[in-house]
Amino acid sequence: MTFDELKELLKTIQRTKCETQFLELKSANIDCPKKLFDTLSSFSNQDDGGIIVFGIDEEHGYKECGVYDPQDLQKKVNEQCLQMEPKVRPLMTVLEKDEKSFVAAEIPGIDIAERPCYYRGKGRLKGSYTRIGDSDEPMTEYEVYSYEAFRRKYQDDIRPIARATLLSLDQQKLGAYIEKLKDGKPHLSAMEEESVFELMSIKRNEDISLMAVMLFSPYPQAYCPQLCITAVVVPGTELGAEGSNGERFLDNHRIEGTIPEMLEASIAFVRRNMRTKTIVNPETGKREDRTDYPITAIREAVLNSLVHRDYSIHTEGMPIQILMFDNRIEIHNPGGIYGRIKADQLGKVQPDTRNPVLATALEVLRVTENRYSGIPTIRRELKNNGLPEPVFEDRRGHFSVTFFNSAGNHHVEADLDDKERGLIEFCKTPRTRKEIADYLGLGSISYVVKEHIMPLVDKGVIKLSIPNKPRSSKQLYFTE
Numbered sequence: 001m002t003f004d005e006l007k008e009l010l011k012t013i014q015r016t017k018c019e020t021q022f023l024e025l026k027s028a029n030i031d032c033p034k035k036l037f038d039t040l041s042s043f044s045n046q047d048d049g050g051i052i053v054f055g056i057d058e059e060h061g062y063k064e065c066g067v068y069d070p071q072d073l074q075k076k077v078n079e080q081c082l083q084m085e086p087k088v089r090p091l092m093t094v095l096e097k098d099e100k101s102f103v104a105a106e107i108p109g110i111d112i113a114e115r116p117c118y119y120r121g122k123g124r125l126k127g128s129y130t131r132i133g134d135s136d137e138p139m140t141e142y143e144v145y146s147y148e149a150f151r152r153k154y155q156d157d158i159r160p161i162a163r164a165t166l167l168s169l170d171q172q173k174l175g176a177y178i179e180k181l182k183d184g185k186p187h188l189s190a191m192e193e194e195s196v197f198e199l200m201s202i203k204r205n206e207d208i209s210l211m212a213v214m215l216f217s218p219y220p221q222a223y224c225p226q227l228c229i230t231a232v233v234v235p236g237t238e239l240g241a242e243g244s245n246g247e248r249f250l251d252n253h254r255i256e257g258t259i260p261e262m263l264e265a266s267i268a269f270v271r272r273n274m275r276t277k278t279i280v281n282p283e284t285g286k287r288e289d290r291t292d293y294p295i296t297a298i299r300e301a302v303l304n305s306l307v308h309r310d311y312s313i314h315t316e317g318m319p320i321q322i323l324m325f326d327n328r329i330e331i332h333n334p335g336g337i338y339g340r341i342k343a344d345q346l347g348k349v350q351p352d353t354r355n356p357v358l359a360t361a362l363e364v365l366r367v368t369e370n371r372y373s374g375i376p377t378i379r380r381e382l383k384n385n386g387l388p389e390p391v392f393e394d395r396r397g398h399f400s401v402t403f404f405n406s407a408g409n410h411h412v413e414a415d416l417d418d419k420e421r422g423l424i425e426f427c428k429t430p431r432t433r434k435e436i437a438d439y440l441g442l443g444s445i446s447y448v449v450k451e452h453i454m455p456l457v458d459k460g461v462i463k464l465s466i467p468n469k470p471r472s473s474k475q476l477y478f479t480e
Contacts, residue, residue, distance in 0.1 A: 001051075001093045006104050009053065010064065010097065012429075017062045018476060019134035020430055021050075021465065028054040028103070029065040032076035037119035038136040040081060040088050041129040043107035044117035045139075047342075050131065052077075052090075055102035066100025073103055085120045086110060112340050115147045130396070133466035134474050142314040142397045149312065150339055150352070156312040157355035160207030161223050166197070169208070169216040173258075177216065180364050201357045210311055211358045214259050215365070221256045224316050229255040229262050229302075231269045231322040239323070251324075259306050259358075260367050266302045266322060271295060273324055274405075292405040293329060294381040297390075300374040301331050301401050307359050307368060310335025315397070333399040343392040347375030391460075420456060427462055430476035453477055 001009075019025055024039045036052070043050030054073060057065040067073050074092050081088035091106040110117055116139060119127035128139040149156070178196060182189040188196065197203040202212040213220050214227065221228055233251040235243035242248055251273050255265045274292040305320045318334035337343060339352025350372055353359055363370035378390055382403065391402040416424070419440075426439050437448040456462040457477070465476035 001091065001104055001106055003093070003095055006093050006095045006102065007097070009051070009104070010056075010095075010102065013053065013056060013062060014064070016429060016431070016435070018430065018432055018474070019058070020476065021046075021131055021133060022048060023134075024050060024052045025056040025058050025062070026052060026054045027057040027059075027065050028067045028073055029057065030068055032073050036077065036080050037084065037121070037127065038129045040084055040107060041117050041119060041127065042131040042136040044084070044088055044110050045115050045129065046131055047109045049107045049109040052105040052107065053102065054105070055100065064098070064100060064102070067103055070094045070101040070103050077103075077105055083120055084117055085124075086114050086117060088117065112147065113151050115151075116144055132396075132468070133464075133472075133476065135466070140397060142312075145312065145314055146310070146336065146338075146397065154312070155355075155357060156310065157211050157358040158201040158204060158209040159311070159313075160204055161210050161213050164208035164213050164217065164223055166203065166208060168218075169212060170218050174202070174212075174216045177361070177365060200361075209357075211355075211361055214358070215361060217258065219256070220258060226317045226319050227311070229266055229320045229322060231255055231266060231324075233273045233324040235326070237325050237327050254319075259362065260365065263299070263303055263306060263367070267295060267299055269322065270298050270324065270329065274329075290385065293387070293403050294385045297378045297381040297403065298329070300378050300381075301390075301403070303368055304374050304401075305331055305333040307362060308335075308338065308354055309333045310338075310397075311355060311358075328402050328404045330400055330402045333401075334397070336397055336399050337394045343394045346392055347372075347379060416461075420461075423452065423456065424461055424479050427477050427479045430465055430478040432476060436477065 013023075013025065022043075024043075026033050026036075039050070039052060043052075055065060055067045057063045074094070077090065077092075081090055088107060091108070093104045093106070095102045095104075116124065116128035118124050118129075121127065125141065125144055126138070128144050129136045130139050130143065131137075148154075178193065181196065181200060188199075191199070201209050203209065210224070213223055217223070231251075231253045232249045235241050235247065235250055240248070243250060251269070253269055255262050255269065257265065270293070271291075276289050276291050302320075302322070309315070309320060312335075315334040320334070321330070321332040323330040323332070335354070337346075337351075338354035341349060341351040345351075359368065359370050362368045368374075378401075382388070382390060387406065388404045391404075393400045393402070423436065423439070426436070431439075433445045433449055433453070436453060437443070437445045440448060440452060442448050442452075453462060457464065462477050462479055464470060465478060466472045466474065469475070
């Protein structure tokens, strides 16, 4: 960071008076903060790292108090950085302004293969943090595990399943799979069947793998009850809404069976619960029936969830969810995006594969192509049906895809008035409730939140910096 960049950052801090996902403020006017470990960990564990600025007193209106001794402060900050695993290497910048000293410590994000970065004094499980909004939150046990699983290439799709035996599998389905495996492979065809079972991970040291159970067991949920799909139709646009007769769900179904069976049952559930309208094709002049969502896109989204969900013991109690609302359908998947790929890169670059053996087996069974074509297919099908782009969200140990139907078009910008457009532009820099109230020239902050902010939040135009704590006093509102 250059001196000019630090000067501009100090101006921004005085204007916005807040911390952010990538900015932490410390006063350090008397001594170095004793425990920076949480922030060092959380900044190191996000791709773009973060910046700690010393010399700002947050508790006294973000006053520029300056630091006690920039040289000693840098020394003590470095001492704390050396207590992290892996060690943190900050880039320090010192600025003199109005006879006061300010120090910025840029904390680089570490490679995903080295995460989580944690404080050695607490250990990996208790000393690992993640940045949520403007706060440092302890990582969950699953978040810590997910980094380790990627680094060590754990294969949870072929972990052993207690009580399952070779004889408990559907022999007809298993035999058909083995035949397809051997087709065109002379070396594999020459092997004993028992050797094929071991080589292709149907068995592992006499134990039956999860992949084999999920594909060939007559009832996989006997071994893993929650490795299923729960599908509901909700009246209205939010969970908790009630229908005209007080019902919370218009349809509610637990979908079980093998992966191919759950895929087909999910498609049937969506098909019977979505609307069909008749349109006139402008090119042919003929009437055509068109559903809320193209069924090919639904199939790819559900299949992606079944193939790429996390199958570890940490998430085996979490089913996949299909939620159908009046204006959208959401498919929720246990386990965040695997590896280095980000949500905005889906369908554009080849991802790491969480469950490679399962994906390959489904390719052999001709359930999936296993060519990373699912996301492009979803986008193409939605576009061809005149629907908005899908929304992919990667949260803490959780991934979701949302399709909006024509009745609830996600592209709401065209329906906004000039005041709303101005507010959206204003929030390109994260803003507090008071800043928005001042911008709108209104005195009642509660009125501004209810009448101006939340309607745009509900439309998905404005986002919350702390989505899990919507009423947080440190909440910021921003647009992307």
